Amino acid sequence: MKKLLAAMLCGALATGTLAGCGNKAEEKKTEAKDDTLKVALCVTGAVNDMGWCQSAYEGLKLVEEELGCEIAYTENVQAADMTSAFTEYASNDYDVVIGHGFQFGDPALEVGELYPDTKFICIESDAAAENVASYVMKCEETGYLQGMLAAGMSQTGNIGFIGPVQGASLVKIMNGYEDGAKEVNPDIKYQTAWTGSFTDTALAKEAAQAMIDGGADVIGHCANESGTGALNAAQDAGLFATGDSYDQSALAENAVLSSAVYHVPELIKTAVTDIKEGNFKGEVKELGMAEGIVELVYNKAMEDKIPAEVKEMVDAKEAEIKDGSFKVPCDTKDRAGK
Incomplete structure (x- = not known):
């Protein structure tokens, strides 16, 4: 059953439960103003995952608080349900429907044709139309930097990286991680795995453990909620790891060296502001470190574990990315089995 919820969850999130899960959203108690945008969000996992989905939920709350939008969301949306989730929001007169992930591109184009008055925003997709x-x-930029860090910290010359479900927006991170690692150590062994799930932490932990058994001493991921399992495997083994989407230091504070932080709230605010001010364009927009949307964040508790020369190397490359003197290759071709 779809979990359509009015976003009034602060207390629920604090207790780790989602009040009203599985039930249709309650109507807002106050009447919306004529110029109030109704904005809905669809995510593939839980909105309290301390990662990809939570970052989008925080963006939804941001547009409610700063732009006065009326909001709702659906979590744990499976691929087979994306079209119906979009359709339900559009048919209920939502002005903006946001799909958080590359998988939402085709459903947005399909539903967008039927509901031309609704604007559809897809994050990490390549979909574009008059109202999409x-x-x-x-994200490949932070992937590259974290790959350099992983290679610089590895004592075995063997690192691992775990993804959830294959898609261009995730493959580019996995490839960027490899490219960065090989800039530091061209002969490094790079183990990769796709779990096939955005939420199954056990699968990611199992994949990470297999890599550790195979000699990897640094584990990276872009596996959404399931990536927590990979971080835990690294910490349990007394090894290093890198986080993704959110500052994940707290998830494995004795393992996580750094996190790739994606400022999705600001991205969502930018998109909704474009619509609110009449500046919407049906196109693909790219934003990175130079625009402040993608950022590398170190775990302060682990910074003393990183040799000065390694951190200086990574920081120097970051500066080159930001000033445009170095462009990270955006390779979306899966390299598995190469």
């Missing part, structure tokens, strides 16, 4: 726009983050 995609906002793409240059």
